[in-house]
Amino acid sequence: MRFLLSPQQRDFARSLDAMLTAADTPSVIRGDHTARRALWSRIAEAGVFAPAVPEAYEGMGPLPVDLAVAFVELGRHAVPGPVVETVLAAALLAALPEPGPAKRLLPGLAAGETVATVGAPYALDGDAADVVLAVRGGELWLAPGVADVRPSLDPGRRITTPLPGGERISSRVPGHAFDWARLATAAQALGVGLALLDRTVTHVTRRVQFGVPTGSFQAVKHRLADAKTALEFARPLLFGAAVTLAPRDVAAAKAAACEAAYATARTALQLHGAIGYTAEYDLSLWLTKARALRTAWGSPAECRADVLSADVLSAARRA
Numbered sequence: 001m002r003f004l005l006s007p008q009q010r011d012f013a014r015s016l017d018a019m020l021t022a023a024d025t026p027s028v029i030r031g032d033h034t035a036r037r038a039l040w041s042r043i044a045e046a047g048v049f050a051p052a053v054p055e056a057y058e059g060m061g062p063l064p065v066d067l068a069v070a071f072v073e074l075g076r077h078a079v080p081g082p083v084v085e086t087v088l089a090a091a092l093l094a095a096l097p098e099p100g101p102a103k104r105l106l107p108g109l110a111a112g113e114t115v116a117t118v119g120a121p122y123a124l125d126g127d128a129a130d131v132v133l134a135v136r137g138g139e140l141w142l143a144p145g146v147a148d149v150r151p152s153l154d155p156g157r158r159i160t161t162p163l164p165g166g167e168r169i170s171s172r173v174p175g176h177a178f179d180w181a182r183l184a185t186a187a188q189a190l191g192v193g194l195a196l197l198d199r200t201v202t203h204v205t206r207r208v209q210f211g212v213p214t215g216s217f218q219a220v221k222h223r224l225a226d227a228k229t230a231l232e233f234a235r236p237l238l239f240g241a242a243v244t245l246a247p248r249d250v251a252a253a254k255a256a257a258c259e260a261a262y263a264t265a266r267t268a269l270q271l272h273g274a275i276g277y278t279a280e281y282d283l284s285l286w287l288t289k290a291r292a293l294r295t296a297w298g299s300p301a302e303c304r305a306d307v308l309s310a311d312v313l314s315a316a317r318r319a
Helices: 007-023 025-029 033-045 064-076 083-094 100-111 175-206 218-244 247-277 283-295 300-318
Strands: 116-119 131-136 139-142 146-151 158-162 167-170
Touching: 007 025, 007 033, 007 064, 025 033, 064 083, 064 175, 064 218, 083 100, 083 116, 083 131, 083 175, 100 131, 100 167, 116 158, 175 218, 175 247, 175 283, 218 247, 247 283, 247 300
Parallel strands: 116 131
Antiparallel strands: 131 139, 139 167, 146 158
8 A cells, every 4th residue: 555645646735735825715714705716716726626526527536545635735724615515526426327417517516617515414505505415315416505504613614404305316325425525524634633733833932931932841842742643643544545445444534633633723722822712813713623524524433433333344244
């Protein structure tokens, strides 16, 4: 199994990092739909969604490793919107036995002309999405819209409810497509954790107490080292899962990356002191996203249960 990224993948990550740094994502999160839509078009043009769309539908995929590379950078910059849900929509449509919906909808998703979300049962940012897929009773529907728009813990997204009715596009829902959502969420969480660690290291290097930087205190060093270790342990799990895309591997990567990001968020909040609680301070955008991603598409307990159930099933087959 190869864990090292290719030069092309590293260049892809660097170009995304440069583009998102210039885009000033915190101001986009606090802006309106127009600013978010403009950012969406730019990340789609950079090729973020194409790895989730097969070549037959004008994408570049399936390339889950490239997708993971891209989503680490999206998390590092706290990119708003239903980015994970658009990947899930692409995976669902590509896996359907009937090619009609895929031919109709996937080229727009790959090009960034279409924003998609998936309701199972709630749909993130459905009010800003062009395509709302709804999972109802084991069937997949194209919902006519959403209602009941509510704020989320993460200010970079909103919670909506798909409207009933619409077009039934499949009598079954390909369950393995949800592994793409977990993989993208894990990658995004790793990027969030890395950004929180970077910002916290910068803060404790600059903040002085008793005449020395707070980062020179042994207790502070230990907290940062623990956070760094957890994030670096999650990284190979993430890219290993991207190589195999096996449900057990993806669940393990999701649990490890989200727990590492959440632990780093707690460390960042403590080491920033009272300023860490301030909503106007940019750090809060990453703190809340780490919390939201932790339970998205499977809580840590659910992911661990999936890992254990896969192990039990595998052992039973060997017996």
